[in-house]
Amino acid sequence: MNSGQGRLSGEGYGWYVVFVLCVCGVVAFIDRQIINLLVEDIKADLLVSDTQISLLQGFAFAVFYALVAIPLGRIADSTNRRLLITAGICAWTVAAICCGLAQTYAQLFFARMMVGVGEAVLTPAGFSLLADFFGPKRLARPVSVFTASSFFGSGIALMVGGYIVNAIQAADGISLPFFGPLRLWQAVFILGALPGIPAAVWFFLSVREPPRRSAPSSLQSSREYRRGFLEAVRYVGNNRRLFLSIYAGISFLAAAQFALGAWIPAYFIRIHGWSAGDIGYAQGFIFLVCATIGVVGGGWLTDAMQARGHRDANLKTSTFGGLLAMPFAVAIPLASDPMVAVALLAPAVLFGAVPFGGGVAALPMVSPPQFRAQLVAFYLLVANILGQAGGPWLVAQFTDRVFADDAAVGWSLMISVPLLLAIGSLLTLSGWRPLRAQLADASA
Structure with missing residues (x-):
């Protein structure tokens, strides 16, 4: 390796790339999650139900995000990831602005789909970049820090969104240059999208493409593991128990967090009479601090347990994180x-975020380099359908169909979130043994 390659692949520069990816992740989650503060305003303007709102929060964004992530993951395995991520940032920024220009539910739904298409490139290409900067035994920490940016971004989205909502309400309306007079929720979407412009420029100018790490010789010589979609599917099938525990287990745990993030604002507005701005500040601060600590702490704990010989540490921390979050999730609506409910939300978010540090980091560890980004994209497909789409939708189904009462959103949360945490914990528990065996074979 020449000196230029050494500089680009060194861990010092790698941590700088982690930082830049985190900032881009924060920007992405502002566009993705700011809608959770706007539920009541969108419902009033567009005359839609909780179920229709849940489709905007999850399905419209997540399903198309996940489906496009697979072909983009394959592209990331064979092309310049720096250019791919830059294009993705530009695409989701334009789509997020279009959310603020929507006049009907259908237009808003389509714009949310396009936000998902743009953001689908960041995680698979970002994971692929990090795997080339850090060795397998040191990958959990950078991946956990990068993953933490999503929770950090959720917190920023809620706090910034709360500030914008309060400012617009105090001004009794808003008119933006080039856009004219806007409804409150439209202005919040547009203002929240603007940071994507400097983020795209910064990423393009400062991040360089690293040399790809070579696959182990046993994989290089095996026709089964050639780069390609069918080979990636075959690899997952041959290790189905392990990938079921990672893909489905972590996704159910994610569904619980997305359900909380999506409906806690509506719960406080409807039940406790808080304003969108007030719950934005409170929930945003909790996600900013507690979720970030949970994700990063999960990565550090996983690395520490692996150093002590626990090869299944990635999934152990995920299982225990989900179990520890359950009692707090039950207690919040009670x-x-x-203020007690807010206090209970903090540990529910902290422990619930632990699986997204070490747990997600297991994926690039057990994935051959030839299609690592594709296997991450497969995870995104499952995680977004079960997690981002399924979690908010399940809560809305209880509210609209079981209780048929908007004021029952608290009971819907109390049933849905612990149920999702229990399923996710059991699935990750089932992967402990397969993960030990996989990593033992890799080190043999």
Whole structure:
């Protein structure tokens, strides 16, 4: 390796790339999650139900995000990831602005789909970049930090969104240059999208494409593991128990967090009479601090356990994180005092975020380099359908169909979130043994 390659592949520069990817992840999640503060305003303007709102929160974004992530993951395995990520940032920024220009539910739904298409490139290409900067034994920490940016971004989205909502309400309306007079939720979408412009320029100018790490010789010589979609599917099938525990287990745990993130604002607005701005500040601060600590702490704990010989540490931390979050998730809607409910939300988010540090980091560890980004994209397909789409939708189904009462959103959360956490914990538990065996074979 020449000196230029050494500089680009060194861990010092690698941590700089982690930082840049994290900033881009924060920008992405502002565009993705800011809608959760706008539920009541969108419902009033567009005359839609909780179920229709849940489709905007999850399905419209997540399903198309996940489906496009697979071909983009394959592209990331064979082309310049720097250019691919830059194009993705530009695409989702334009789509997020279009959300603010929507006049009907159908237009908003389509714009949310396009935000998903643009953001689908960041995670698979980002994971692929990090795997080339860091060795397998040191990958959990950078991946956990990068993953933490999603929770950090959720917190920023809620806090920034809360500030914008309060500012617009105080001004009694808003008119933006080039856009004219806007409804509150439209202005929030547009203002939240603008940071994507400098983010795209910064990423393009400062991040360089690293040399790809070579596959182990046993994989290089095996026709079964040639780069390609069918070979990636075959590899997952040959290790189905392990990938079921990662793909489905982590996705159910993610569904619980997405359900909380999507419907906690509506719960506080409807039940406790808080404003969107007030719950934005409170929930945003909790996601900013507690979720970030949970994700990064999960990665560090996983690395520490692996150093002590626990090869299944990635999934162990995921299982225990989900189990520890359950009692707090049950207690939140039972609290009559809103400040107690906020206090209970903090540990529910902290422990619930632990699986997304070490747990997700297991994926690039057990994935051959030839199609690592594709296997991450497969995870995104499952995680977005079960997680981002399924979690908010399940809560809305209980509210609209079981209770048929918007004020029952608290009961819907109390049933849905612990149920999702229990399923995810059991699935990750089932992967402990396969993960030990896989990593033992890799080190043999």
